[in-house]
Amino acid sequence: MIVLRPLQALRLWQQVSLSEVRDEAPDLTVRQMAILLTIYLDPPPHTVRGLAAKLEVTKPVITRALDTMGALKLVSRHRDEKDRRNVLIRRTVEGALYVERFGDAIIAKAQELPL
Amino acid sequence: MIVLRPLQALRLWQQVSLSEVRDEAPDLTVRQMAILLTIYLDPPPHTVRGLAAKLEVTKPVITRALDTMGALKLVSRHRDEKDRRNVLIRRTVEGALYVERFGDAIIAKAQELPL
DNA sequence: GGCAAATGATACGGATGCGAAACGATTTCG
DNA sequence: CGAAATCGTTTCGCATCCGTATCATTTGCC
Numbered sequence: 001m002i003v004l005r006p007l008q009a010l011r012l013w014q015q016v017s018l019s020e021v022r023d024e025a026p027d028l029t030v031r032q033m034a035i036l037l038t039i040y041l042d043p044p045p046h047t048v049r050g051l052a053a054k055l056e057v058t059k060p061v062i063t064r065a066l067d068t069m070g071a072l073k074l075v076s077r078h079r080d081e082k083d084r085r086n087v088l089i090r091r092t093v094e095g096a097l098y099v100e101r102f103g104d105a106i107i108a109k110a111q112e113l114p115l
Numbered sequence: 116m117i118v119l120r121p122l123q124a125l126r127l128w129q130q131v132s133l134s135e136v137r138d139e140a141p142d143l144t145v146r147q148m149a150i151l152l153t154i155y156l157d158p159p160p161h162t163v164r165g166l167a168a169k170l171e172v173t174k175p176v177i178t179r180a181l182d183t184m185g186a187l188k189l190v191s192r193h194r195d196e197k198d199r200r201n202v203l204i205r206r207t208v209e210g211a212l213y214v215e216r217f218g219d220a221i222i223a224k225a226q227e228l229p230l
Numbered sequence: 231g232g233c234a235a236a237t238g239a240t241a242c243g244g245a246t247g248c249g250a251a252a253c254g255a256t257t258t259c260g
Numbered sequence: 261c262g263a264a265a266t267c268g269t270t271t272c273g274c275a276t277c278c279g280t281a282t283c284a285t286t287t288g289c290c
């Protein structure tokens with residue numbers, strides 16, 4: 001991947017952020033987006049503790065974000081039957097669609113960028 | 116600019132979001148970031164009304180964001196002497212530095228991306 | 231001069247997120 | 261078996277943001 005100039009990178013971020021703000025879609029916080037993308041891009045399994053460590057935030061932050069995104073059906077939670085203390089976070093169809101569309105949005109904005 | 120694959124675009128967004136979350140720096144909301152980047156990338160003058168129209172949000176959203184980012188010294192407000200109803204939003208040294216560093220962070224993450 | 235329009239700020243009630251601390255359930259291990 | 265450790269959740273008080281409605285100031289226009 002090549003990002004030629006700083007200005008282009010910033011423009012890309014601006015355009016994608018603008019489309020997010022304008023969009024009807026539920027606006028996730030930066031933290032929630034980081035969690036969501038990690039769940040969908042990094043290999044499973046994902047646990048609360050693991051995500052908290054990866055993001056360098058406290059566990060309640062993860063729990064609350066999962067509450068919110070779970071209500072939006074973007075992720076789902078399941079007890080680990082091997083070790084019932086763990087909660088395994090899994091992807092959902094709706095979440096995969098959301099992430100896919102987001103990726104497409106980035107690409108679309110990238111292609112519209114001026115030289 | 117070329118973003119070869121959707122996965123790369125998503126990875127880039129993830130990595131930059133992660134660095135933002137982990138960072139000590141004051142974490143701006145998506146709206147605030149969109150406003151900040153618009154102020155620094157789009158040609159002035161910038162007014163509350165103009166920003167509200169560009170982001171498709173209400174004026175109080177802009178006012179509040181300017182309050183917050185003004186306290187962080189990322190932007191400054193000045194009455195328009197030509198038409199004292201207007202408030203002109205201007206860039207600051209701190210804000211320019213913040214945006215510049217953010218752009219560098221994007222580029223750094225982009226270069227680290229896997230093929 | 232007087233009144234409508236325009237601009238940005240503010241008030242209000244509600245929703246949501248935060249950090250720190252405590253909690254319940256489960257597992258580990260001496 | 262029982263104490264300690266682990267894991268995720270919940271609670272608490274607080275801060276911030278939201279949308280709607282309203283406000284004060286300034287301007288334009290008849």
